[in-house]
Amino acid sequence: MDQSLGNGRAMTAGERAYQWTREAILSGRIPEGAFLEEKLVCDEAGVSRTPVREAFHRLAAEKFIDLLPRRGAQVRRVTAGELFETYEMRLLLELHGFKILCDKSIDIPAGLSEHLDRMEDSERVARVRAGDRDAIAEHAKMDFFFHYSFVRATGNSILIDLYASLQPRHQRIAVSAVSLRPKRLEVIAPEHRTLLKALTDHDYDAAERTLRHHLRPDETVVSHLR
Amino acid sequence: MDQSLGNGRAMTAGERAYQWTREAILSGRIPEGAFLEEKLVCDEAGVSRTPVREAFHRLAAEKFIDLLPRRGAQVRRVTAGELFETYEMRLLLELHGFKILCDKSIDIPAGLSEHLDRMEDSERVARVRAGDRDAIAEHAKMDFFFHYSFVRATGNSILIDLYASLQPRHQRIAVSAVSLRPKRLEVIAPEHRTLLKALTDHDYDAAERTLRHHLRPDETVVSHLR
């Protein structure tokens, strides 16, 4: 998911501004509700205001930020209502993807087991449990990547786009969930393994059962967002 | 400076550029595959290049156009593959919406019957059958509005956003379908009526049956896009 930033030559200034801002939001360096000032991004990304403004409009279309006329760009918050809606849509889209994978007996992309290994790496887990902001954000990104991998394997480009558009919201929810209840980590890991096994075996019913249990809003997180 | 559109609301230059371009694409005035030149939009919308470029980035994020580096903005085409995917996703999202409406016994918004009356207005239908480009585009927009109305009634804002993002693709498919097979009009109208009745009665099974029949790719359109 992380693009190589070393390829700065081929990247336009607008793209750099977009990547920097997106990353700053996903990583939580810029908190929810904060106003993103153009000049800050200009300085940090080393470009002028024009490409930054283009990036902002793109990010607004992707629901990372809200563009308030004459006020600026505000990083979106996730409300309790959106939390339920996000889980509902993830469930709908992922289960549809699972159905395609199982019905067509599509092979699961290689390397997902190793991806889970990395997610469960003891040093990484320790940092997450200690409340390390970057580690938590990274964990949330890896979580999304895992689920997104199944969706991508379906080959349905629109399904893939729709699922990808849920990432901004997923990120904040996952960060909140892991921050507030680090014990969730112990539950997430084996569920991911079960899911991977079920889909590798093209066992839709098992995958559905696991996912319905996996994508269940945590009451602690819900009440925190209210 | 602050020019207002018909509704009297103040609109920024960027918004005007966005609206003009979006409308030009949806109406088919700018055909698929054509390159959108910034200067054209500048002149037509009466703004400078800066807001036009912002509008282009937004439209690209919404899949109306592709931004090719150093080449410009190209109006997206719909491939045969995307046609199937679009129907598949519309079916998935709409049926989910129907389930919500029926399970929660949500009232269908008023005025949809009158909306269908306008769609079936004999003068309008005659223009569509005669191949009038504007009338065909308008018909496609009204068709989308009808389906979108049910989705909006669910109140799930993410579902609503996801469905809305399908409009650019739906528009092109619907325009192709009606252009190539105007006889479809006679089938569409009663199916819409049946759908409206089923949902008004909160009869999910009837609604699902109708929609599965309604959202069936037309072989003529498919082969035309290949």
Add this chain to the structure above:
DNA sequence: GGTATACGCTGTGTATACACATGGACGAGG
């Protein structure tokens, strides 16, 4: 006559200057 190279035109990529709305600070009046 065909091909390759150079030149110029068109249009995008970026920076920057200026216009102006918004929000807060500060002071005057009640």
Add this chain to the structure above:
DNA sequence: CCTCGTCCATGTGTATACACAGCGTATACC
């Protein structure tokens, strides 16, 4: 002491100038 109005700083909205890449065309050389 509170309230309201004015002023100013900050930051967005827009226009425009300039840089430069891509493509077509024309010309020169083979």
